[in-house]
Amino acid sequence: MTVHPRALEYTQSLLPGVIPQEAELTAETTIEPGRSYGFFTDTTLCIGCKACEVACKEWNQLPAEEFKLTGHSYDNTGSLSATTWRHVTFIEKLNESDGQRATELAPFQSNWLMMSDVCKHCSPAPCLESCPTGALFRTEFDTVVVQQDICNGCGYCVPACPFGVVELNVPDGKAHKCTLCYDRLKGGLEPACAKACPTDSIQFGEISALHDRARKRVENLHAQGRSDAYLYGAPETAGATNGINRLNAFFLLTDRPEVYNLPSAPSLPSRRVLPSLLTGLATMAGFAVAAIVALAGD
């Protein structure tokens, strides 16, 4: 493994300040406004350590959830929420249907499926399209962020999201979700979760570069005999359907999307607006005719 030449400029343990464009050292990416950035989450590399969950909570100063045991494998986080922006799912793959433990193990993960779920930063994004205040906006890095000083807590983005990501927070009355570490991107740092991921299951980068890398990874896995590997959320794949062109946070999966709690073919809710409005207007036109009939003098 080669070390980035610039890394040699920072050998002391106490640094004088933030390393300019640190992402070049940690993610081989220069972060510049006007380009598209996102995550490629390769679930075949996830070991379920939840370092991403912790790093996200720490960097974004998100409060802890209520302590509880779900009984759902090692997943006591449960779901993404207003205060949880990374969520590792745990699926224990046992034998086919007889409930017995597997006698043969898959070549990785010991028959576990683990996936670090996150806001998909969809393009186009249903939450953003539904937001009446403009609080939700697309940043110069092609990510989707809620502006906390504008959101008035109408909550319409919550049912709009096809992935159940954005949520209202009760104490402050605003909608919250992953910002793809907007503040870090502005400072040339890769997002906290990607930096913390010890296996590079979460990879941060420019979208087109990530797409290339992900397609190569799928080919590689197929060549190794993992013919079930596929991309979710890259253009023209599952997850990027019915008006959603791509997910800026996309995934490599090895089982059906539903197994990971993801929809196979989500749709863009705004596609339903015009036909629905016109049906409503036609109905009221019909009612006006009925009213003319009923109210006309006899």
Added chain:
Amino acid sequence: MESLDRERAPYGRQSKSADPSDLKSSASHYRGETYYGQPVVKPSPYGQLIASYLFLGGIAGASQIIATVADWTGDRRNRFITRAGRYLSLGGILAGPLFLVADLRTPERWYNMLRIFRRTSPMSIGSWTLTAFGGLSGLTAMLQFLADRGCRPIYRRAAQAVALPATAAGAVVATYTGTLLGSTSTPLWARASRFLPMLFGISAAATSTAALTLAAHSSNAPQKTARRLEKLAAITAGMELLASVALDRHWERAQLDSPLMKPATAVAYRAGYKGLGIAVPLLVYGVSVATGRRSRRLSIFAAAATLIGGYFLRSVIVQAGKDSARRPEDYFHITGSA
């Protein structure tokens, strides 16, 4: 603490092939195990406040339509309908948005609704339409008031002119709420995105007709006026019966009707909405036609039942939608392979 749902326990989960080609060829409905039965999408935060707004906004929008139709058709006996309709419309549109603002989690920022216009957002379309409709309804009601006080006839004609754009906006106000619910990822609503504005619009028509009928009975309006309104109520109840039967069949075919089967919801939907809101007004009209006698009491009863039923409709749709969002199997029914 959530209990482990044995029926949905992950153990022994059918491991389906994840071959991407299999994704395309498989049936559109996913029937395998879900992720511990955990919801995929989040339920909307809406409750009774929003249901109340849906009810009031519908009445405000539709009564403006009735007022205008009454103004342009028929004889002088429709004048009561025009006047009462315009005042009712203003009342509804003054009260309704209070519920909307009260439902915001940061209500002091309500004016941010008018910060931008976004045509992909029914909430934004609705905010602007409500603003326009509120202004036009206020102006119409004011001109109506001046005309009623016997001021110059120009006021009547001015009211007639302003009422036209108010009526167009009213048609949007009465129905966009169905579009708003339909343009989400909530399974029950998303699959009914064309039915909901239809049903909400018809219910808006029925409830505002009922409110005007009550107004006619409680004032010195001519008897003919109440009879015309009763006839209109019978027509809208008939339309509502057809629309709601069609929607029920639609949901049943899409296998999304489970949330409507929940005991409390089922009672509110069947007895509250269909019983009071549709069956009672149809029966009362049928009785009065069959016997040839008009009963003022029965007419008042039917109108009150229609109003209560209309509220039940909004409340049931809001609640059942939230329940459907919590059911991963329902969401996977509407997001089968592309």
